[in-house]
Amino acid sequence: MTGRAPGPYGRGMIDEEHVVRLEDVRKEYGDAAALDGVSLNVRAGESVAVMGPSGSGKSTLLNMVAGLDRPSSGSVVVLGEPLEALGEGALARYRRRRIGMVFQFFNLLDDLPVLENVALSAQLIGTSKRQARARAMELLGELGIEDRARAYPSVLSGGERQRVGVARALMNRPALLLADEPTGALDTKNGEQVIDLLLDLNQIGQTLLLVTHDARLAERCASRVIELVDGRIANELVVS
Numbered sequence: 001m002t003g004r005a006p007g008p009y010g011r012g013m014i015d016e017e018h019v020v021r022l023e024d025v026r027k028e029y030g031d032a033a034a035l036d037g038v039s040l041n042v043r044a045g046e047s048v049a050v051m052g053p054s055g056s057g058k059s060t061l062l063n064m065v066a067g068l069d070r071p072s073s074g075s076v077v078v079l080g081e082p083l084e085a086l087g088e089g090a091l092a093r094y095r096r097r098r099i100g101m102v103f104q105f106f107n108l109l110d111d112l113p114v115l116e117n118v119a120l121s122a123q124l125i126g127t128s129k130r131q132a133r134a135r136a137m138e139l140l141g142e143l144g145i146e147d148r149a150r151a152y153p154s155v156l157s158g159g160e161r162q163r164v165g166v167a168r169a170l171m172n173r174p175a176l177l178l179a180d181e182p183t184g185a186l187d188t189k190n191g192e193q194v195i196d197l198l199l200d201l202n203q204i205g206q207t208l209l210l211v212t213h214d215a216r217l218a219e220r221c222a223s224r225v226i227e228l229v230d231g232r233i234a235n236e237l238v239v240s
Helices: 058-066 088-097 114-123 129-142 158-170 188-203 215-221
Strands: 018-029 032-043 047-051 073-078 099-102 176-180 207-211 224-229 232-238
Touching (some): 032 207, 058 207, 099 158, 114 158, 188 215
Parallel strands (some): 176 207
Antiparallel strands (some): 018 032
């Protein structure tokens, strides 16, 4: 499959480069293996959905790519970086600068208004407050929620909260966007809005790796669907 050139949210990576490369990854917790010999590549511009029953290893796989967990064996290379070789400080910088993360339960800061929630991730890497706020307003406008910039998360709908989460994830123009059950806490209407948003992002070149139980999300947004069962890849479907 030919990867598409990244759009304005990416870092101008080479078309055919693997953004994510897992090779024979195993993760053990005590005597149990959450991942058991998983190999997976994601190219620039792809949207890959990982599905499977609870306990199949989906979240563990995403945590490996996010640098939140380390493999017991095997290799995890993201954007040319072998993550297992990085120290904790370097992994924190990698998460802030090179990837974006969207969570099922939004993970917004309730005591900050929307604009500050979104701008914070840019300020953490040294962007000035003025520049961060300008970038945040630009994203909120693109996502259709600029009128909520001064609102607090508690007064937003679920769909609005998830759009804020997506804006925050895109603040530092990540080459890779990770989403963990992004529609899992939403009703059907708000879930459809988030699916439309992720589809639009991928169509302009954003590379996506999604973990989901939502068949609608996988069918509409993914170019490939990976099924995990008991920590192993049981099936792979290319979506036409």
